[in-house]
Structures are given as C-alpha cells and as structure tokens.
Amino acid sequence: MAKHNITMTINGESVSAEVDSRLLLVHFIRENLDMTGTHIGCDTSSCGACTILIDGKSVKSCTYLAVRADGANITTIEGIAADGTNHPLQKAFHDQHGLHCGFCTPGMIMRSIDLLETNPNPTEEEIRWGISGNLCRCTGYNNIVKSVQQAAEEMSKEKEATV
Amino acid sequence: MIPANFDYHKATSLEEAIALSQELGDEAKYMSGGHSLLPMMKLRFATPEHIIDISKIEGLSYIKEDGDILKIGAMTTQSEIEHDPLLKSNYPIFGDAVWLTADPAVRNFGTIGGNIAHGDAANDQPALMLALRATIIAEGVDGEKAIPIDDFFHGFYMTALEPGDILTEIQIPKAKANSGGAYHKVERKVGDYATAGVAVHIELDGDGVCQEIGIGLTNVSAVPMRLERGEEVLRGHKVTDALIAQVGQIASEDCEPESDLRGSEAYKRSIVNTITKRMLNKALERARN
Numbered sequence: 001m002a003k004h005n006i007t008m009t010i011n012g013e014s015v016s017a018e019v020d021s022r023l024l025l026v027h028f029i030r031e032n033l034d035m036t037g038t039h040i041g042c043d044t045s046s047c048g049a050c051t052i053l054i055d056g057k058s059v060k061s062c063t064y065l066a067v068r069a070d071g072a073n074i075t076t077i078e079g080i081a082a083d084g085t086n087h088p089l090q091k092a093f094h095d096q097h098g099l100h101c102g103f104c105t106p107g108m109i110m111r112s113i114d115l116l117e118t119n120p121n122p123t124e125e126e127i128r129w130g131i132s133g134n135l136c137r138c139t140g141y142n143n144i145v146k147s148v149q150q151a152a153e154e155m156s157k158e159k160e161a162t163v
Numbered sequence: 164m165i166p167a168n169f170d171y172h173k174a175t176s177l178e179e180a181i182a183l184s185q186e187l188g189d190e191a192k193y194m195s196g197g198h199s200l201l202p203m204m205k206l207r208f209a210t211p212e213h214i215i216d217i218s219k220i221e222g223l224s225y226i227k228e229d230g231d232i233l234k235i236g237a238m239t240t241q242s243e244i245e246h247d248p249l250l251k252s253n254y255p256i257f258g259d260a261v262w263l264t265a266d267p268a269v270r271n272f273g274t275i276g277g278n279i280a281h282g283d284a285a286n287d288q289p290a291l292m293l294a295l296r297a298t299i300i301a302e303g304v305d306g307e308k309a310i311p312i313d314d315f316f317h318g319f320y321m322t323a324l325e326p327g328d329i330l331t332e333i334q335i336p337k338a339k340a341n342s343g344g345a346y347h348k349v350e351r352k353v354g355d356y357a358t359a360g361v362a363v364h365i366e367l368d369g370d371g372v373c374q375e376i377g378i379g380l381t382n383v384s385a386v387p388m389r390l391e392r393g394e395e396v397l398r399g400h401k402v403t404d405a406l407i408a409q410v411g412q413i414a415s416e417d418c419e420p421e422s423d424l425r426g427s428e429a430y431k432r433s434i435v436n437t438i439t440k441r442m443l444n445k446a447l448e449r450a451r452n
Contacts, residue, residue, distance in 0.1 A: 059272055133268050134268075
C-alpha cells in the first residue's frame, strides 16, 4: 500500500514524515512525534481524550487520518503554554482542581480552547454542552466546569487589556 | 483500532474525484468529514481499498437562499449549520437537529452531505430532508442530476447515488410565511444515535389550515422513513389536538423499529407517538409566530 509524504505544523514547528494511508492522526502524534499528552481513550470518537486543534478547530484525532492533515496547523496540549507560562485553562484546571486522575484533562482543555474561542462568555449550561463530547470517568465535571468558567473570565480580561 | 489497509487519494476538484472513482472502481469510497466512515472502517464494517478524500474540494461549503430555494453545499459542516444566522432565524429545525448530532468536536468536521450520502437511517439529517421535501443534487460521470428525496434512500446504507456520484448540494423550498419545522430525538446519552427521532415541517395558510406537511422518522426502520399516512391526515385540514393525537398514533403504527440495545420495539413505538405529537405542536407554534 502506498506511502505518503506529509508535512504539517505542530505547535509551531514544521514536521515531515512518510506515513501509511491508514495511520490515524492520534498515533502519528503519540508514536511518531512522541507527544503523549494527547491520549487514546475509547478509540470510537466518544470520549474526547484525543482532542487536538486542527487550524484552530477541535477534532477527535482518533477519527482523522494523519495523511489528511498534510498542510494543516495542529495544536496539542504540549503547545499551549507560552514561554513556560501555563495557558489560562491549564492554570484554571490547577486552581479549581479540575482534574482527578488527569486522563481526560488534555482533551478537556483542547476542547475548551475551541469553546472559548467561539463563545468567550459561556453560561454554565453552554460549558456543559460544549464539553459534552469529552468524558471524565472520575465524574469530576463540577470542577471542570468551574475551571472553564475561571479561564473564560481570565481570558476575557486578558483580551480587554490588549485592546 | 486501526482501519484495514487502503490507499489514500486526495482530490482537489469534482472532476478529479469522479475520474479517480471511475479509475479505481467499486472498491473506492469518497470521504468528506470522515466521521461516519472512519469509525466503520476501524470496526471493519467497511473495508474500502481506496479512499478518495473530497474534503479539499473548494466551493462546496455554503448556505444561501437563491430565488425560492435554500441551497446548502454538501461540504458544509454541522458546526457551520449550527451557527449560521439564516438557518437560525428562518429554519430552526436545523438548530434542533444539529444540537443533538454527535458533539461539538465531531460537528466541526462532519458534513451535511456526508450525513445524508452515508445512507444510515440512524443519522439525523435524512429525516429533516424528508420533512423539508429536499432535492439532492449530485455530480457524476454523466454530469449533474437532481434526485427527489423520496427516491434517494434505497436500503441499509444504500442510496440513489451511483458509482462515481458525489452529493454536491441540498435544495430545499425556501421557508414560507406561516411555516415552521421542529426536530427531536430520544438518545441514551449525549452524542448517541437516536433511539427514535421525528422531524416535522408544516405550512399553514392565513386561516391556520395545513397547506403542506412533511414528517420524517429517524432510526425506526431500515431506511429514513416518511410518514405519508400521517401527513395525509393533516394536509388540507385545520390542525386540532385530536388530529395531532391521530398522527402520533399512526406514527407509532407505521414505523418499523426493531428491539435492540436502545430499547424494545414497543418502547420505540411509544416514544415515536410522543415525539411526533410534540414536534407537531412545536412546528405549529413556530409556524404561527
């Protein structure tokens, strides 16, 4: 079966590789690039542990072919802290104890980045709906919601300050 | 889970995609969002030898009214449908459906064309298309064709699309004054396929008499199902609670659900009855406002 040469930008750095048609993006990220922050949970597009951003939009990377991401701009959990400073969502998950075992956390944060990008001031209901495709089996949703609320406030303030 | 081996081909134009499909033959499948097809390939429910990626073809993502027709490009994502101002204001049935389709991350890449072309009776858009009396536009080896929705769904994952055909556009009669639609499905958990779902679109005249009505059912038969007998009860009549109750009853009788993990046949018939009545009332309320 044919191999494909692909090039994409991951967390600001350009990477090239030769991949099989059937290689899934989540495996490319974890196994070829050794970025293991993107997790594999259900492997059936249900749990959201593998959520990353493609050109700013959240996607379940277990349901996306690596070859299809040729030319894409990808962000994973490893790429959101700037110069050693945690992203507001990372800080908020820490402050609000938004993680229990932590397995779902990278996906929750990547999905929440997209959510706050399209809806900077979500209501509690909108947050719960926004992360409905991401499952936490510790059932710690209350603190996750609080984390997203805190990050929303902080990011809105940051935005105002830069305007 | 990793799909079985296949060759990947990227098409950048409709012509290129159709030519590729001709060249590669029966074992080739088109992929747009891939969010229905890839999970099936991982589970070996589908093992195409070739995937033709049509997601990079430009110009197939739009929502616009053109004369008396609402046109939606096949590659429009569920997320774009969810946030489109025109659909929000004039076609709220789409908001009802997309809100219940999978989850936001899946909706970012899943397309309306893929949802329909997949031919799955469990998908949500087919019921809307039946209720809204859509026409499906496809581009194929012999050029463009228009397929009325009643002729589109042939069987389990089977549609009127012939080898090489690409669904390019969905055409729906423009929303008239005093018309309204609504969709709801019962699901076990967020993002699940429907246990049962009902789409209703109704048009009234100035006196509240039902001029036109479309009712589509999700996941209660082998193919997306139109409730013709129920529509006939209402067409040409003033809609009363008694008639609505009668249509709900007909829906529960005419649907063909099977008992499975989502519920028994009797349970599904019962919820079809209930949601049909609720969606008729909701569509009526929207038509009157």
